[in-house]
Amino acid sequence: MKLAELARASGLSRATIKYYLREDLLPPGEYVTATQAEYDESHLQRLRLVRALIQVGRVPVASAREVLRALEDESLDHNSRLGTAVWALPHGPESAEDGSTLEARRTVGALLERLGWEHTQGYGEESPAYRMLVTAVTTLHRLGYPCAVEDLAPYARAGHQLAVSDLDLIERYESPDRQLEAAVALTVLYEPVLLSLRRIAQAEESNRRFGQGSARE
Amino acid sequence: MKLAELARASGLSRATIKYYLREDLLPPGEYVTATQAEYDESHLQRLRLVRALIQVGRVPVASAREVLRALEDESLDHNSRLGTAVWALPHGPESAEDGSTLEARRTVGALLERLGWEHTQGYGEESPAYRMLVTAVTTLHRLGYPCAVEDLAPYARAGHQLAVSDLDLIERYESPDRQLEAAVALTVLYEPVLLSLRRIAQAEESNRRFGQGSARE
Numbered sequence: 001m002k003l004a005e006l007a008r009a010s011g012l013s014r015a016t017i018k019y020y021l022r023e024d025l026l027p028p029g030e031y032v033t034a035t036q037a038e039y040d041e042s043h044l045q046r047l048r049l050v051r052a053l054i055q056v057g058r059v060p061v062a063s064a065r066e067v068l069r070a071l072e073d074e075s076l077d078h079n080s081r082l083g084t085a086v087w088a089l090p091h092g093p094e095s096a097e098d099g100s101t102l103e104a105r106r107t108v109g110a111l112l113e114r115l116g117w118e119h120t121q122g123y124g125e126e127s128p129a130y131r132m133l134v135t136a137v138t139t140l141h142r143l144g145y146p147c148a149v150e151d152l153a154p155y156a157r158a159g160h161q162l163a164v165s166d167l168d169l170i171e172r173y174e175s176p177d178r179q180l181e182a183a184v185a186l187t188v189l190y191e192p193v194l195l196s197l198r199r200i201a202q203a204e205e206s207n208r209r210f211g212q213g214s215a216r217e
Numbered sequence: 218m219k220l221a222e223l224a225r226a227s228g229l230s231r232a233t234i235k236y237y238l239r240e241d242l243l244p245p246g247e248y249v250t251a252t253q254a255e256y257d258e259s260h261l262q263r264l265r266l267v268r269a270l271i272q273v274g275r276v277p278v279a280s281a282r283e284v285l286r287a288l289e290d291e292s293l294d295h296n297s298r299l300g301t302a303v304w305a306l307p308h309g310p311e312s313a314e315d316g317s318t319l320e321a322r323r324t325v326g327a328l329l330e331r332l333g334w335e336h337t338q339g340y341g342e343e344s345p346a347y348r349m350l351v352t353a354v355t356t357l358h359r360l361g362y363p364c365a366v367e368d369l370a371p372y373a374r375a376g377h378q379l380a381v382s383d384l385d386l387i388e389r390y391e392s393p394d395r396q397l398e399a400a401v402a403l404t405v406l407y408e409p410v411l412l413s414l415r416r417i418a419q420a421e422e423s424n425r426r427f428g429q430g431s432a433r434e
Contacts (some may be wrong), residue, residue, distance in 0.1 A: 011359070017240060019381070033338075047419035048360050048361065049362065050355075051270060051362055054363075056289075056356050056360075069219070069287050077233030077427075078427050079423055079424060079427040079428045081312075082423055082427070083420055083423065083424075086416060086419060086420070089401035089416075090309065097351065108290045112246040112277065112417075117417065117418070118421075119420055119425075119428070120417050120421060121419060124417060124420055126419070127416075127420070129413045129416035129417045129420070130413070132409055132412070132413040132416075133409075133410060133413035133414060133417065134414060135409070136406065136407075136410045137410065138408035139273050140406055140407075140410075141405060141407070142228070143265050143268065143269055143273075143402070144265065144400060145269075145399070145403060145406060146386050146389065151391075152410065152414075153384065154379075154381075154382040155379065155382060155407065155410055155411055155414055155419070156414050157378075158378050158379050158382070158411070158419070159411060159414030159415040159417070159418040160373045160413075160414075160416045161284035161371070161374075161375050161378075162371075162372065162375050162416040162418065162420040163415060163421065163422040164371075164422055165371040165372060165375070165376070166415070166419055166422075167419070167422050167423060167426060169363050169368065171426075172363065182362070183359070183419075183423075185362060186362060186363075187415075187416065187419065189278060189356060189357055189360070189362060190353075190372065191355075191412055192349055193350060193353045193354065193357075193369065193372055194348075194372055194375070194411070194412075194415070195349070195408060195412075196286060196347070196350035196353060197350060197369075197372055197373050197377075198345045198351040198376040198379045198380060198383070198411070199303060199306075199344075199349075200329075200337050200341060200344070200346050200350065200376070201334070201347035201373070201376040201377040201379065202303060202380040202383055202384070202400075202404065203300055203303070203336055203337060203341055203344070203346070204334045204335075204336050204337060204377070204380065205377070205380040205381055205383075205384050206296055206299055206384060206400075207376065208302075208336075208338040209388075210257060210295050210296040210299070211296045212338070
């Protein structure tokens with residue numbers, strides 16, 4: 001298909017697609033004449049992922065390029081490509097090291113040990129997700145909110161159930177490439193689903209515990 | 218305590234505290250002389266919450282003011298104050314209405330009915346969290362990713378477990394005021410904990426399913 005058709009099919013403007021081409025987020029089409037390129041289904045699929053990352057996940061262009069590069073790295077096996085791609089997804093700012101950070105590292109280490117998450121203990125301790133967790137626990141510690149191993153454990157158990165649901169969704173896709181794309185896109189796109197469902201459930205649970213007509217009144 | 222002591226105890230600069238006073242995020246101290254105000258424990262506690270909202274949760278100043286106002290609204294009962302405060306927490310941008318939005322609204326309605334979340338069905342359908350969920354499902358729908366009721370149900374079940382953990386943490390605080398403050402702060406501060414644990418658990422689960430030495434190899 002031509003650029004105009006790709007724009008129509010993807011719901012993106014031609015200017016946006018040209019920008020993604022310039023930024024190396026979308027591979028070039030095949031030139032059929034000196035000025036006209038032909039695009040195919042793989043371009044449409046890639047645009048879907050780029051849009052999920054940039055427009056929905058607010059991933060900076062440089063990080064998106066890194067994620068996409070990991071997806072295409074033929075030197076890595078499927079699991080490593082998946083890990084690297086999700087690894088490159090951005091995370092929050094990190095905090096300066098102090099006593100709270102040391103305490104948080106100890107807590108997170110003890111938590112992972114209790115959960116038996118060996119992969120992370122062995123390889124993932126410097127991953128962005130691990131550092132994001134240490135930063136979050138550091139902040140809780142500094143502000144004096146509950147953040148002991150037993151406070152965090154229920155959140156980790158919920159996190160594991162979510163990961164099982166995530167991987168079940170991802171395994172519905174047959175080709176490894178589609179699985180990789182889905183892993184990155186669904187990690188980002190399901191974050192607001194999860195956070196909003198948590199807040200809605202909080203209102204339900206709060207109403208059950210404190211609301212008019214609750215058992216305690 | 219004087220401003221300098223409040224700054225030391227809170228870990229914030231005097232300039233930041235003065236800014237929070239000007240922006241009505243912190244109630245004024247009691248003036249003991251024309252130029253010197255005296256602050257107490259309640260100011261320190263309030264600063265902790267303001268810092269959680271603004272510096273960690275990246276809540277805009279105007280929204281933070283709205284959250285704090287809800288916490289102090291004596292005309293509301295405890296459950297309503299809690300709801301209003303969390304309600305005022307910011308959420309993502311909303312998407313323009315189209316066929317996908319209608320489809321998403323139907324899906325979310327069916328999901329809540331299946332879960333038996335009656336409070337939300339009755340009162341919360343226009344809450345920010347509900348709209349955030351509709352927006353997220355709309356995006357999944359537009360991009361062609363799985364977002365049927367049975368795809369979302371496991372995330373809602375995890376959301377409910379999280380809410381139970383949240384309320385358990387909140388109920389550890391004895392006074393209603395501290396509970397309200399903790400509800401707002403922990404909602405914001407546990408978001409990165411949850412999202413990072415999900416990503417770490419994804420790596421664990423992915424390694425279990427696809428990694429070297431996994432059952433499938």
